Amino acid sequence: MTTTVGTDIDIAAAFLRAGELVGMPTETVYGLAASVALDEAIKKVYQTKNRPFSNPLIVHVANKSDLEWVSDKPFQLAKDLVDEFWPGPLTIILSKSDRISTYATAGSSSLAVRMPAAEMALSLIQKVGAPLVAPSANPFTRISPTTAIQVKDYFDGKIPYVLDGGKCSIGIESTIIKVNENNLQILREGAITAQHLAKYPIIQNDYSVHHPGNYKKHYAPNTPLRMVRSIKEAIKKFPSESTVLILFGKHSDFRQYKTIQLSEEKKLEEAASNLYSAMSEADSMDASVILIESFPDQGIGKALNERLRKAAINNLYE
Numbered sequence: 659m660t661t662t663v664g665t666d667i668d669i670a671a672a673f674l675r676a677g678e679l680v681g682m683p684t685e686t687v688y689g690l691a692a693s694v695a696l697d698e699a700i701k702k703v704y705q706t707k708n709r710p711f712s713n714p715l716i717v718h719v720a721n722k723s724d725l726e727w728v729s730d731k732p733f734q735l736a737k738d739l740v741d742e743f744w745p746g747p748l749t750i751i752l753s754k755s756d757r758i759s760t761y762a763t764a765g766s767s768s769l770a771v772r773m774p775a776a777e778m779a780l781s782l783i784q785k786v787g788a789p790l791v792a793p794s795a796n797p798f799t800r801i802s803p804t805t806a807i808q809v810k811d812y813f814d815g816k817i818p819y820v821l822d823g824g825k826c827s828i829g830i831e832s833t834i835i836k837v838n839e840n841n842l843q844i845l846r847e848g849a850i851t852a853q854h855l856a857k858y859p860i861i862q863n864d865y866s867v868h869h870p871g872n873y874k875k876h877y878a879p880n881t882p883l884r885m886v887r888s889i890k891e892a893i894k895k896f897p898s899e900s901t902v903l904i905l906f907g908k909h910s911d912f913r914q915y916k917t918i919q920l921s922e923e924k925k926l927e928e929a930a931s932n933l934y935s936a937m938s939e940a941d942s943m944d945a946s947v948i949l950i951e952s953f954p955d956q957g958i959g960k961a962l963n964e965r966l967r968k969a970a971i972n973n974l975y976e
């Protein structure tokens with residue numbers, strides 16, 4: 659099978675209706691999409707990603723009102739959140755209706771659903787005429803892709819088409835919240851932060867309860883990545899020839915090192931949009947270690963630190 663990268667939504671929709679998988683751009687990261695109406699196609703998503711069949715998928719819808727289609731009696735709290743944050747990077751978990759295949763939810767009666775903001779994704783879902791399941795378009799434990807070409811590199815010859823929507827504007831995966839009748843829990847940090855959700859009743863996660871996505875290692879480059887408090891201190895231990903530095907803000911004293919800049923102006927949103935591509939680029943530089951400083955723990959910085967902890971071989975807080 660040849661993998662084509664293109665911008666033709668009709669071609670992409672035709673493949674999806676025929677039960678094939680398509681790389682789909684969203685504002686967060688690229689997804690590996692299949693029609694939620696076709697169980698065989700959903701199975702192919704797990705196989706192609708090498709993802710455990712116990713790890714459920716997010717269903718992507720094109721309208722706020724689809725909430726009532728994917729879930730029979732959504733709580734008022736879910737409706738309020740959808741009104742405020744959709745379309746956008748907020749995935750909510752609630753109980754599923756019988757219309758949604760248990761292949762999508764890995765056998766569970768709860769469902770993860772979001773309405774993406776990216777126009778191309780919305781047009782694609784509309785053209786297919788059914789919601790689309792879409793996990794991030796990376797093989798299990800690898801970095802999520804933020805460009806179409808990265809999706810092609812990961813799945814070349816395994817999927818027929820990648821819809822090219824350019825670089826993802828946000829660059830990290832959606833915030834995931836579990837919506838209960840009277841409160842909510844943040845299961846995965848993202849661009850929509852606890853500050854944005856401040857007017858809603860948030861309760862702390864009970865980490866003794868296993869959530870499907872709680873794998874400690876995730877988003878990992880092959881080159882060991884170390885999360886450090888200060889690169890200036892840390893480089894004393896690493897030879898410049900074999901070390902890549904991923905930087906946040908201007909520095910003048912690292913000239914002998916290979917460096918990749920996330921945001922000269924130290925903007926967290928800009929760093930988010932560049933983080934995964936920087937990790938892939940660093941990974942391709944034949945280095946023996948990648949060093950990166952933890953981010954200020956505010957706004958989207960919290961989500962970035964969560965991703966770094968999963969990608970790193972050390973734990974800064976151990």
Ligand code: TXA
Pocket residue numbers: 684686687688689690713714715716749751763766768769770792793794795830831832833834869870871872
């Ligand atoms: O931004 C995103 O959310 C991207 C784009 C493509 O939309 N998608 C994405 O999907 O990140 P994925 O599959 O890589 O991550 C979804 C996470 C997984 O950790 C999964 O375990 C969790 O959501 N999840 C899905 N359904 C769930 C459910 N019913 N209960 C608890 N967790 C669930």
Ligand code: MG
Pocket residue numbers: 793794802
């Ligand atoms: Mg993923």
